[in-house]
Each structure stands twice: as C-alpha cells, then as structure tokens.
Amino acid sequence: MKALAARRHHRFAPVVLMLLALLATGALYAVMTPTTATADTSASAEDIEAGKQLFQANCATCHGVGAGGADEVPSLIGVGAASVNFQVSTGRMPMQASGPQAPVKPAQFTDKQVDQLAAYVASLGAGPSVPTAEMVDPALGSPSNGAALFRTNCAMCHNAVGAGGALSEGKWAPALWDTTPTNLYQAMLTGPQSMPVFNDANLTPEEKRDVISYLVEQREPSVGGLSLGSLGPVSEGLWVFVIGMGILIGFAVWIGAKSS
Amino acid sequence: MTTTQPETAVGAAADYLDQRTGIAGAVKEFARKVFPDHWSFLLGEIALYSFVVLLISGGFLTMFFVPSMGFTTYPEDSLPVTMQGVEMSEAFASTLHMSFEVRGGLLMRQIHHWAALLFMASIVTHMMRVFFTGAFRKPRELNWLVGFTLMILGLLAGFSGYSLPDDVLSGNGLRIADGVAKSIPVIGAFASYMLFGGEFPGEHIIPRLFTVHILLVPALILAFVGIHLLMVVLHKHTQYPGGGRSSKNVVGFPLFPVYVAKAGGFFFIVFGVLALMGATLSINNVWNYGPYDPSPVSAGAQPDWYMLFLEGGLRLMPGWEWVIGGFTIPINILVPGVVIPGLLFTFLALYPFIEARVTQDKSEHHVLDRPRNVPVRTALGVAFLTAFVILVLAGSNDLIATHFEMSINTITWIFRVAFFVAPVFAFMVTKRLCLALQRKDRELVLHGHEAARLVRFESGEVIEVHKPLSDQERWLRVNYQAHAPLVIEPGEDARGVRRRGYAADKRWQALSRFFYEDRIEPVTPAEIANTHGAHTAVEQSDDAPQIGH
Numbered sequence: 001m002k003a004l005a006a007r008r009h010h011r012f013a014p015v016v017l018m019l020l021a022l023l024a025t026g027a028l029y030a031v032m033t034p035t036t037a038t039a040d041t042s043a044s045a046e047d048i049e050a051g052k053q054l055f056q057a058n059c060a061t062c063h064g065v066g067a068g069g070a071d072e073v074p075s076l077i078g079v080g081a082a083s084v085n086f087q088v089s090t091g092r093m094p095m096q097a098s099g100p101q102a103p104v105k106p107a108q109f110t111d112k113q114v115d116q117l118a119a120y121v122a123s124l125g126a127g128p129s130v131p132t133a134e135m136v137d138p139a140l141g142s143p144s145n146g147a148a149l150f151r152t153n154c155a156m157c158h159n160a161v162g163a164g165g166a167l168s169e170g171k172w173a174p175a176l177w178d179t180t181p182t183n184l185y186q187a188m189l190t191g192p193q194s195m196p197v198f199n200d201a202n203l204t205p206e207e208k209r210d211v212i213s214y215l216v217e218q219r220e221p222s223v224g225g226l227s228l229g230s231l232g233p234v235s236e237g238l239w240v241f242v243i244g245m246g247i248l249i250g251f252a253v254w255i256g257a258k259s260s
Numbered sequence: 261m262t263t264t265q266p267e268t269a270v271g272a273a274a275d276y277l278d279q280r281t282g283i284a285g286a287v288k289e290f291a292r293k294v295f296p297d298h299w300s301f302l303l304g305e306i307a308l309y310s311f312v313v314l315l316i317s318g319g320f321l322t323m324f325f326v327p328s329m330g331f332t333t334y335p336e337d338s339l340p341v342t343m344q345g346v347e348m349s350e351a352f353a354s355t356l357h358m359s360f361e362v363r364g365g366l367l368m369r370q371i372h373h374w375a376a377l378l379f380m381a382s383i384v385t386h387m388m389r390v391f392f393t394g395a396f397r398k399p400r401e402l403n404w405l406v407g408f409t410l411m412i413l414g415l416l417a418g419f420s421g422y423s424l425p426d427d428v429l430s431g432n433g434l435r436i437a438d439g440v441a442k443s444i445p446v447i448g449a450f451a452s453y454m455l456f457g458g459e460f461p462g463e464h465i466i467p468r469l470f471t472v473h474i475l476l477v478p479a480l481i482l483a484f485v486g487i488h489l490l491m492v493v494l495h496k497h498t499q500y501p502g503g504g505r506s507s508k509n510v511v512g513f514p515l516f517p518v519y520v521a522k523a524g525g526f527f528f529i530v531f532g533v534l535a536l537m538g539a540t541l542s543i544n545n546v547w548n549y550g551p552y553d554p555s556p557v558s559a560g561a562q563p564d565w566y567m568l569f570l571e572g573g574l575r576l577m578p579g580w581e582w583v584i585g586g587f588t589i590p591i592n593i594l595v596p597g598v599v600i601p602g603l604l605f606t607f608l609a610l611y612p613f614i615e616a617r618v619t620q621d622k623s624e625h626h627v628l629d630r631p632r633n634v635p636v637r638t639a640l641g642v643a644f645l646t647a648f649v650i651l652v653l654a655g656s657n658d659l660i661a662t663h664f665e666m667s668i669n670t671i672t673w674i675f676r677v678a679f680f681v682a683p684v685f686a687f688m689v690t691k692r693l694c695l696a697l698q699r700k701d702r703e704l705v706l707h708g709h710e711a712a713r714l715v716r717f718e719s720g721e722v723i724e725v726h727k728p729l730s731d732q733e734r735w736l737r738v739n740y741q742a743h744a745p746l747v748i749e750p751g752e753d754a755r756g757v758r759r760r761g762y763a764a765d766k767r768w769q770a771l772s773r774f775f776y777e778d779r780i781e782p783v784t785p786a787e788i789a790n791t792h793g794a795h796t797a798v799e800q801s802d803d804a805p806q807i808g809h
Binding site: 100143144146147148151152155156157158159160161163164165166167168169170172173214217222223224225226227228230231232233234235236237238239240241243244245247248249251252253255256257 | 297298299300301302303306340341342343344345346359360366370373374377378381382385428429522525526529530533534537539540541542543544545548549550553555556557558559560561562563564565566568655656657658659661662665666667668669670
C-alpha cells in the first residue's frame, strides 16, 4: 500500500486509473446485461383463432381490426405468412417506436405465437408462405453462384459480404451476420421495409438458397486474421493509424527517451 | 601514413576494401556525423523502413502476380469456395492463387498492403512534424519539395498497386479516376482514352498500372529518397531549441555506434510491427469483392485512406453540371476531383516559399520552432488538417451513418458547411491558443513557478513566493524571434514619382501583416532584470505582454 501511496501523484496515475475504471465498467456491463430469453421452439400447428386473438391484442392498434392498414400503416391482407414470420420473429414488429425504420429487437412472441399470428394473417389473403428447412439449407446451395448473385443484387446496400450499409434519411440496410437462413429467405421473398422484393422470377428458390449459402460461408473465420468488421479501407486506414503508427510512435518515444 | 598491419579478420577485410576504394575517409566522416535525438525525428524513418518492407514483400508478390486482363475461369478445386468456377481476369485469378495456394502468399500480400498504408501514414505524420516545427525554412525549402514529391509518388504507388488485383472495389476506384480524367474540359475524353487504351475499362490498364507500380514509381521514389537523405546529410539535421543548441552546432549522438544501433534496431521494429499486422489483421480481402465487372458497386466502397479525401470531396459536391454551347462542364466532378486537391497540394508545395517571402528572413535556420512561437503558421497547418479530416470523414459518411445511427443526408449537409466553416474556426482557435501559450511562457519567465506558498509579514503585507526558472527552462522560452510585418518603401519618392512594383509590395505586406500582426515578443534580459526587484513585492502588477506595435 505504501508503494501505491507514493506513486499516486505519478503523472500516469490518472491514465492508469481511467483504464481501470473503463475495464471495471466494461466487465460489470458484460455481467449485468440481460440475456435474451430463449424462445419455445415446439412448432405445433395452431388454429387461426389464437392468432386472431394475438393480432387484436398486439397489432390491431396500428394495422386495424381487419388488418386493412391505415394512412401510413400497410395493409396486411395478402402479405403472407413469410412476411409475418420475418417481421415478428426478428422483433421488428410490434414496432418499438416510429422512426425511419423498424429496428431489430428481442422477439416479443414465442415461435408458437409467431406461427399463430402468421396463420391468421395468411388466412386473410393468399401470400408467400414460410420456406421449408430444405429450401434454406446453406449446405445445399452454391456459395460461388451466391456470391455472384449477391454482388449484382444485394451488395450495393448490404456491403460486399453483408456487413450492412447506409440508406437515405436515416434508414439502413442491416448487417446479415446473425440473420437466420429462414429470415434471409423471407426477406428476399417479401422485401421488408426499404428492401425490394426478389420474387421467384427474379431469383429462383435455388438462387435464393445460393445467396444464403454465400452469406453463411461469410460467418467462417476470416482467413487473413481479424476481419476488422469487413468494412473495407476505412477501417483499415483507422487501424493503421491506431495500431501501426500508435505502436511505432511508442517505440520512437522509447528510442528517443534518453535524450542528449 | 602508418604501416601497421590489421590484426583481426574484420580489420584485414576493411583494409582490403580501403586500399581499393579509399572508403575509410567516407566512413570516418559518416561515423562521426551527429544526429540529435527526438522521437519525432524517427517518423521519416518509419516511412523509409516501410518502403524497404514494400520492396521486399513486393518483390515476392511479383513472382506470382500475372499482370494480364486475359479471360480465365477460376479452378473448381481451388480456394476460396466463393470463387470456384467464376469467370475472371488472370490478374484477379493470380491474386487469389497467391493468397490461397502459395505458401506465405497471403501473409506477404497483407504485409505489403499494411506497409503501403503505413508508408503514407508516416509520410503524412513526418510532414506534419516538419511543417509545425518550421524545419522547411532556409536552407531546407528544396528538401521540402523533394519530400512533397515523395508524398505524391507515394499516392501514385498506392493507387496503382491497389488497382492491380482487378477486383470490384479497385475497379470502382479506376472508374472514378476515369471520370475525373473525362471531367477535364477539352482534353478529358482524349486523356481517358489514352490512359485506358480505348473505352473504359479496356484490356490494357492492368499491364500499364503494373509497369507504373513496379518499375517507374519505385525507381522514382528510390531516386528521390536518395536526394532527400543526401540533403539531410548536407544540411545536417535540425534540432529542437534548448540551452547550448544553436544554428552553428548539432547536439546529439554520433551515427556510429549509437545511431546505427538505434536506427538499425528501429528498422526491425517497423518490420516486426508490419509482420504482426500482416499476420493478424486481414486487409483487402479481394475475394469478398469479386472479379471486376463495371456494374456492381457495393455499400462501403471506399479507397485506401490516403485517397479518401478525394472520395469525400466527390460525396460532398452537389450534382451541378453546366452546359455551355452544347458542351457539358461537369462541375460536380471537376471541383472535388481536380480543383480541391489542386488547391490543397499547391498550398503544401508553396508554403515554405510564401512564408519566406512574407518574413524576409534570409538567414539559415537549424534550430526548430516551437509551434506556439509561430502562431499563424501553426494555425494554418491545423486549418489545413481540419479541411483534410472533414473530407476524409465525408468519404466515410455511410459508415458514420450506420455506426452512429444518423441520417446520411444530415451528415452530408453538416460536412458541406463544416468544410468551409471548420477550418476558419480551427485557425482562429489555434492562433489564440498559440498566443495564449506564448503569454504563459512570458508570465513564467518573468515571475517563475508558483510555489503555492504565501508569506505574510508582520506588517500585514502578503507576498506569494515564486521559484525562478532554471537556465534551461528560461532558454527554451525566450530564444525565438517574433517576426514583424514587412516594412515597404513608400509608393512615391521625394519628387512624387511613382515606384514600380509598389502594388505588388503592398499585397505582400498585407499578407505579411496577416502572418505577423499579432505577436508576442520574447522576454528580453532587460525585462528580467526589471522584474527581479519587484519579485518580493506583492504580485499584482498587470504586465500583460503587448500585442502588436
């Protein structure tokens, strides 16, 4: 303790203290953040009535009692089960707050409830249905064909490897690292928010699966080391100053320390 | 001449060499050369050593790179899986091949690219050091120009090398270069056709860039590095101000053995850090972008950091086009692509000559300025950097939008305004800060350090005890020259005849006034002697230094 007391006026003491405080805050935050609840995955068929009940309680305020929509709220008649499943299972709906775009948040309903809601909305009008497990199995797709399709159809918004990108007026194309293959398929099929619809004539179901295969392939560790967010030259430029120049100026100070 | 025979093997070898080349004289001269010690003098060395690393790693890469836009199909049995069976150019295929199939190839590629980024980063940082300390003053103006040329060559080397793999991202960059060339009135289309050997992208650009990248530019850089270093030896190194240091001496360590060890060791540190970065941080994964095809442009498409300011200018510029007599003048490309970089680079290249002209200081300077002692130069430098940084940030506006959850339109408008306002603001703040620091120095020299002790006499008088500055501390704070604005001869002589060149002189004088009107004079010995008596009295004198005349 005595050594500590003697050094507390050292000029680096505030820096060290600040680092320790940051470390402690980070550690506490990591321990105390609430973890996502794991949803019930039992997928039993539910009747439309249960879905209707859920809809009336949670969705009808904006979308209307008959799901017909209003001025700025889209009608849900004919959007299909795939759309409902995408919006609700990713937590985008019910929408957290009005803004440029509905953000992803922890899902509010169990898988079973999502299926019930989807069944109800699907009963209102024909629309795309939820894809089967085989349709979205990345192992069955071709990553190289998916890469070519992704480059010409998706990369201009989602970045070359799906790291996400900016759209106009505060909207954005989300990163695709954590999106499930089923949600990826549904997004292409239904075109949520600002995204265009890629129907089966634009991208056949096999081609959609190729795209999924390419995106899942991107989740493998980067061969060249840390990916730096896959954001391209801007993050590389940032790190050459922070790490490269940072370390080397540190060494230069050390070399020049014993000044004449 | 002594005739002693060398006894050791090394001595014998040295003697053999000396008898045939007479190299001993040069070695003796160089070994005794004195270099002053300061960390900021090593910034240029980082650039030099990254260049050596670039030559070594680049030599390796040329063994495997095929500079051809010939058509090929990537083999089905080669990695990465995302490229199997994809149609591409041979340049792109060979880049993938050297990254995935050649042992150590990816490591070399990554070291080479990190070294390129570090090369430019250290050049720019080194330039900042030279600028802010006034190391470009006589006799070093020409060496500043040589260094400036090296920076431009570095940009060329970087851009030509970055474009070689023929991937989508670098192809986007070439397309912008093509657009900028075409935006130049009258000669634009011809220039573009000459560069690309026909309509963009053609089949010639990769082999041409290859020649530029591995032959022309490196040879020029090597030659200019030689001149740069030779001039450092000729002029002797500058040194920071301090007691015992003057324009007539150099205080430091001899090249041999101290500086050879320090600088030689630093080479291995630079190489080590680059190897570490190349081994652990992926850079420019071209297989993510895919082979070049003029149609796709991915989100987050940006050039390497040293070209990012150009991208930023393009992103900020409104889409104005003038049509004059049937010809389109693309202001939206011409201004950010040609005019803005032209202005920024001209300012950089000419600054030493402008400052020399408004200072009318013909003496040699080997002792550096403290940035605060030349407030307008420091403020101009900070304003320049502010404009540069805003352009760099504007070039990253999409990433700022996604990472800080802002609207990209808002960011663009903020930067459009900031590009004009922020440098002026930065100039004023920096200049005021410099003047304030100079005033603080004056204060300190005249009154000494506050000892946090108040003494009250029996009479009730209270004094604050000050600890006087040491000689070194004082030397640092009083040894500078506060230049005054130019004084010019009157416009008419005694007989009322107008003098030629008076108008030009007036303009220079106005510029000189801008530089030196506000200044803080250093404390003179007389002032110190004056305050000595007052030291024990109550400190309430209001001797704020005089500004201006």
